[in-house]
Amino acid sequence: MNTSTSHNSLSTKSGQHKQLGVILSDAGLISAQQIEVALRDQLRNSEMRIGEILALRGWIKQETADFFVERWGELVEQPQKKPLVYYFRESALLDEDQISAILLEKSKRMEKVRFHQVAVQMGLISQQTVDFFIKNLMIGAQRKRSSRKSSFATPYELLKNYIRGETNFQRSQLKKIQLNHVTLKAVNLDSSNLTGAELKQANLNNSSFKDANLSNANLEKALLKEVDFESACLNRVNLTDAHLEGSNFKAASLKEADLRDGYFVNVSFQGADLSKAKLQGANLKGALYNAQTIFDPDFDPTNVGMELV
Numbered sequence: 291m292n293t294s295t296s297h298n299s300l301s302t303k304s305g306q307h308k309q310l311g312v313i314l315s316d317a318g319l320i321s322a323q324q325i326e327v328a329l330r331d332q333l334r335n336s337e338m339r340i341g342e343i344l345a346l347r348g349w350i351k352q353e354t355a356d357f358f359v360e361r362w363g364e365l366v367e368q369p370q371k372k373p374l375v376y377y378f379r380e381s382a383l384l385d386e387d388q389i390s391a392i393l394l395e396k397s398k399r400m401e402k403v404r405f406h407q408v409a410v411q412m413g414l415i416s417q418q419t420v421d422f423f424i425k426n427l428m429i430g431a432q433r434k435r436s437s438r439k440s441s442f443a444t445p446y447e448l449l450k451n452y453i454r455g456e457t458n459f460q461r462s463q464l465k466k467i468q469l470n471h472v473t474l475k476a477v478n479l480d481s482s483n484l485t486g487a488e489l490k491q492a493n494l495n496n497s498s499f500k501d502a503n504l505s506n507a508n509l510e511k512a513l514l515k516e517v518d519f520e521s522a523c524l525n526r527v528n529l530t531d532a533h534l535e536g537s538n539f540k541a542a543s544l545k546e547a548d549l550r551d552g553y554f555v556n557v558s559f560q561g562a563d564l565s566k567a568k569l570q571g572a573n574l575k576g577a578l579y580n581a582q583t584i585f586d587p588d589f590d591p592t593n594v595g596m597e598l599v
Contacts, residue, residue: 309340309444309446309447309450310339310340310341310355310358310359311325311328311329311340311444311446311450312444312446312447313358313362314344314350314354314355314358314446315444315445315446315468316422316444317418317419317422317423318416318418318419318422319350319354319383319419320344320349320350321468321470321471322445322449322468322469322470322471322472323470323471323472324344324347324349325445325446325449326449326453326472326473327347328340328343328344328347328349329446329449329450329453330453331343331347333453339355340355341355341356341358341359342355351382353381353382354381354382354383357380357381357382358381361380365377365427366426366427371427371428373405374405374406374420374423374424374427375389375405375406377423377427378406378409378415378423383415383419384409384414384415388409388414391412391414392405392408392409392412392414393405395408395412396408406420443459443462443463443464443467444467445467445468445469445472448462448464448467448469448474449472449474452474452477457476457477457478458477458478459477459478459479459482460478460479460480460481460482461480461481461482462479462482462483463482463483464479464482464483464484464487465483465484465485465486465487466485466486466487466488467484467487467488468487468488469487469488469489469492470488470489470490470491470492471490471491471492472492472493473492473493474492474493474494474497475493475494475495475496475497476495476496476497477494477497477498478497478498479497479498479499479502480498480499480500480501480502481500481501481502482499482502482503483502483503484499484502484503484504484507485503485504485505485506485507486505486506486507487504487507487508488507488508489507489508489509489512490508490509490510490511490512491510491511491512491513492509492512492513493512493513494512494513494514494517495513495514495515495516495517496515496516496517497514497517497518498517498518499517499518499519499522500518500519500520500521500522501520501521501522502519502522502523503522503523504519504522504523504524504527505523505524505525505526505527506525506526506527507524507527507528508527508528509527509528509529509532510528510529510530510531510532511530511531511532512529512532512533513532513533514529514532514533514534514537515533515534515535515536515537516535516536516537517534517537517538518537518538519537519538519539519542520538520539520540520541520542521540521541521542522539522542522543523542523543524539524542524543524544524547525543525544525545525546525547526545526546526547526548527544527547527548528547528548529547529548529549529552530548530549530550530551530552531550531551531552532552532553533552533553534552534553534554534557535553535554535555535556535557536555536556536557537554537557537558538557538558539557539558539559539562540558540559540560540561540562541560541561541562542559542562542563543562543563544562544563544564544567545563545564545565545566545567546565546566546567546568547564547567547568548567548568549567549568549569549572550568550569550570550571550572551570551571551572552572552573553572553573554572554573554574554577555573555574555575555576555577556575556576556577556578557574557577557578558577558578559577559578559579559583559596560578560579560580560582560583560599561580561582561583562579562583562584563583563584564583564584564585564586564589565584565585565586566586567586569589569594572594574591574594574595574596575594575595575596576595576596576597577591577595577596577597578596578597578598578599579591579596579597579598579599580598580599
């Protein structure tokens with residue numbers, strides 16, 4: 291292995307650098323929770339590289355880390371591309387036995403089907419990984435660079451900065467970010483775009499999401515105690531079975547939000563829009579509302595222990 295190249299960042303011919311964790315996350319090869327654990331391991335042992343930690347924990351093969359560190363940049367820049375199976379083999383994502391099994395299955399099909407489609411159907415590689423290779427290798431390096439949405443943070447970048455002590459992430463572009471099961475306590479995400487974000491079972495206690503957009507985000511079973519959602523857009527957000535004691539939803543929009551079985555004790559809904567929200571089984575004892583709070587006509591907040599202020 292080329293020891294002059296860090297497993298923390300990758301260099302390409304164009305001089306651009308990209309974190310190995312970002313690559314593996316984009317390719318669907320590691321989860322946000324695995325990134326968080328690996329970064330904390332590295333904090334305790336700065337001599338270890340992210341790729342080594344992930345391999346030692348059995349989440350990727352060392353050959354896969356080496357491939358992306360040593361060869362990925364050059365392969366992306368090459369004008370002549372090889373079939374996808376070549377890259378899957380070289381990155382140790384598929385071994386020879388698996389490739390043979392895929393080819394055998396492909397030969398049995400009556401309809402025309404691609405190698406990678408069979409691989410996904412057989413559960414040997416994920417669709418996200420296939421899409422990552424196609425996007426980066428098959429659309430051309432120039433088009434890739436022009437279409438890259440660098441303004442959108444990745445789970446790796448966000449978690450790395452958080453673990454290093456940063457908590458101010460105002461106005462971040464985090465659309466559809468995958469952060470299930472991670473810890474991001476007391477962070478400032480005011481005015482951020484988290485549309486469609488996956489935050490299932492995440493620990494976000496004491497954080498701030500003022501004026502943030504969390505439409506269609508998944509916060510099922512998330513820990514959201516004392517979180518500030520003032521003036522945030524939470525239309526169609528999933529907050530089922532989430533813990534939100536003492537949180538603030540003043541002037542927030544929760545249209546069609548799913549709040550079933552959530553813990554909303556002592557929450558403020560003053561001026562919030564809860565039209566068509568699902569509230570079955572939610573614990574709303576002591577939750578505050580006022581004359582500006584919007585409920586469905588058939589919902590009586592006093593019947594569930596809410597308090598008018």
